[in-house]
Amino acid sequence: MTEQEVSFYDRIGGHQVFEDLASHFYALITVDPILRPMYPDEDLKGSARRLMLFLEQYWGGPKTYGEERGHPRLRMRHAEFHIDEAARDAWLRCMKSAVDEIECDAALKEEMWSYMEGAAQFLVNQPN
């Protein structure tokens, strides 16, 4: 296998990294005053798992997300939530802490983080 054929998923550390990322992220969501009311589940385990599976698939890992949920359609799936700049920033704050916990190359972390910033902006659906 040449370096180009190794997925980002593998380079950053595979399944355990995505599991830890989602679990750190959702631990923070649970105590965030803007975000917590938006997430319906009692314990958020289902939400954490969906995010983990989505990110694994996006970065070239297993395609379980697609098998279970179909096409991501993230704009559509977020349409029912009021996502303004404050919600985006709260989401990104939680995600920044979770991404910072990953032990990996600085360049990989930077790539992951830029993606998160772009994706969160793309999901803003309310002026304020």
Ligand code: HEM
């Ligand atoms: C911008 C701020 C964001 C807010 C306030 C937000 C909020 C939410 C909420 C309330 C849910 C429903 C919980 C659930 O059933 O899973 C959800 C689901 C989800 N979010 Fe976000 N989200 C944001 C950004 C993002 C970003 C940037 C991504 C991807 C990088 C993402 C990926 C997902 C995924 C994959 C799901 C589950 C979709 C499904 O299969 O049903 N979200 N989000």
